[in-house]
Amino acid sequence: MCGIGGILGGAWAQRSGDAPAAMSRRLAHRGPDGEGMLWLTRGGVSAARPAAGSVEGVLVHRRLAILDPSEAGRQPMSTPDGRYHIVYNGEIYNYVELREELEAGGLRFSSGCDTEVLLAAWARWGEACLSRLVGMFAFAVHDAETGETTLARDLFGIKPLFYSTAGPGFAFASEIKALLTVPGVGRGADAQAVYDYLVWNMTGHDGRSFFADIRRLRPGFLVRVGRDGSVVEGPRRWGSIGLGGAERVPFEEAAERVRSVFLDNVRLHLRSDVEVGCALSGGVDSSAVVAGLRSVAGEDLKIRCFSHIAEDDPAINEERWVDLVAGRAGVEVIKSRPSGDDLARDLDGMIAAQDEPFGSTSIYAQCRVFRLAREHGVRVMLSGQGADELLAGYRPYTAARVATLLARGRLGAAGRLLWASRAWGDPKHTLMRALWLLAKPAVLGTGLSRRRLRRRSWLRAGWFAERGVVGRVATPRGGDRLRSMLHDSAFRTSLPALLRFEDRNAMAESIESRVPFLTPGLAGLLLSQPEEYLLGPDGETKRVFKAA
Incomplete structure (x- = not known):
């Protein structure tokens, strides 16, 4: 578990001043056991800050030593051939099995940490390694041969990763406070994020943060950044946990x-x-x-x-x-x-x-x-x-199950579940919620007029309307309402x-x-x-x- 950050693109990195060191200080609580910095240059990489004209980026790392606390596990870490360089936050729990597989293919390791395994897996399999990982992660890996840097985040978003393109390049960090040290990253509010929080009490459900200049790399997404700091691919999804049909076993x-x-x-x-x-x-x-x-x-x-x-x-x-x-x-x-x-x-x-x-x-x-x-x-x-x-641990999920039963014509089962719900709530409320789930589409998205916003008298209607805020209500639709709601809760709303x-x-x-x-x-x-x-x-x- 660590803190990571960086600035990609020579124009932004060269004018960053003390920002890389400031990013490291802002992330110190995430990694009190060590810090590292790697400068990306036209001729390779350097641990010391090179001459301004040759800088193409910088990678920042703070270490919390959990696996192999020796110096062999410090970051940024590089492959023996000097092609790939990584800063990584998280844990790959199946690193032992992955290491054995890589060793069977002829690789040798010099540490006992999962970072080295992740880096070797990326060098061997590229993006395909992501689907092999069991763990939580957010990382940036730089390919010195192509000049590209790839950032990726785990399927659940257990580990955070934010980025900004507000300057002439691409800046990223584990926490917003670190990105705010980078020159050019503003503190203005993202109107849609503010609205979603105030009205729906939702945060982290999309790629927005509360800061207009700062985005959140979504769970299961990656983004590729070129040598000049421009986004060359993505953000796009690299994997997901879908919602297929229910498996019928005893x-x-x-x-x-x-x-x-x-x-x-x-x-x-x-x-x-x-x-x-x-x-x-x-x-x-x-x-x-x-x-x-x-x-x-x-x-x-x-x-x-x-x-x-x-x-x-x-x-x-x-x-x-x-x-x-x-x-x-x-x-x-x-x-x-x-x-x-x-x-x-x-x-x-x-x-x-x-x-x-x-x-x-x-x-x-x-x-x-x-x-x-x-x-x-x-x-x-x-x-x-x-x-x-x-596992449907919250009582409001009962309404979604009732909705499924009603949709399938199982009125008796729906009635029995509603009767049982007396023990923890009002069956009438549960039924009304179930009927609403059956009637509403998956997403209602419309631009907000000042008139509609005035219905919420405590909001500054004009401020939101001028910024194109969209009012939206998300509900599961079709098929198994409960399973759909659980999937939505796990990956978006809760x-x-x-x-x-x-x-x-x-x-x-x-x-x-x-x-x-x-x-x-x-x-x-x-x-x-x-x-x-x-x-x-x-x-x-x-x-x-x-x-x-």
Whole structure:
């Protein structure tokens, strides 16, 4: 886990002044264990800043040492022949298997880190290596032979990557605050991003950021940049996790497959040269991660878990479940009990870490858990992020399941599910939502007139209308409404923002946060389950996972 940045194109890089060093300083929390800089020149590369006339770009890196903390793993890293050079943020969990495959083809490695494996995989297979990776990543790899630099991001967008073309070239970084150090990158607001946040509470769902001059490389996308800093290809999608038809296998068989893939994910996510801890909330997802970790690691491994305890709100205090899971799994639990005064004191720092607005202060609990882990010397944490979006863990998903049943003419099943929903909500509201899902198209997109905007009296109607803001409502359409909504939640409306919160909260404390539910194999498997395996006839959520 690291921080990366760079400026591509001689015109911008040469006039950047102290910007590369400033970018590195702004990313120091992401990589306190080392820093590196590589200058791209007409004749090759240089660790020292060359004469201005020969500069074609610069790559910046901050290192958080997790795998092979020796100097052999420092970045920027280059291939032995000097052709390829990489700055990379993330972890490739199947790097051991990829390394063995590359070694069988005659390659030799000088370190034990995944960066060297990723770089060798790119040199051997090019873009095709991306579909082989199991992990989280955002990287830039420079080809000295062609002068092109390729930037790519993982399928879920677990690791961030922003860029700007506001100057005479291409600048990129792991965080917005680093890009704002580059001359020419402005701080003006992106009107559409502001509108989507204020009206729909949506962030990170497209390629926009809150800054008009800064874009977000979307999950599963890549972009190629030429020697002069111009975009020569993309951004375009390099891969995706689609939503095909549901796989019909017996429920027990489906549960066993889910169990097997999940435990294999936990095993891969345990690979580290430093201690791995867990964020334990007491809910199903984090409890499963803890139990899975104990299952694959055996009884001898010391496991430390970190939990937030909401002492002032009994309705959401899950301390008894935390203690129950800890006792059963034989793990140590260290608890955070922040007060309202703590939140008031830490709020400014949390806002600064996030770079962009967030919907509520609920993310403070996560912030404190990561801080507690750092204070106890734990540098890698596993969490249950993503399970709710893949397994229908939120109660509003009930309406989508009802919509599917109604569309298929299964009125009795829809009625029974609505009746069961009395336990957690108003069945009338659920039914109205289901009917709305059946009636509305997938996307409503229209330019906003001042008259329409005036209906929201708290918005400056003229400001948004003059900037061509589009009002849009996204809903699943056709086929399995629940599965469609889950896919939308995982890749657009819900999870991207949650991953942003988690990344910034963790990296503010120099913690690598890993999410075992979010691999292409497990996500594809869960999204291919029949809807009744995800949300039971009685409203039971995560049904197939609980059975696993």
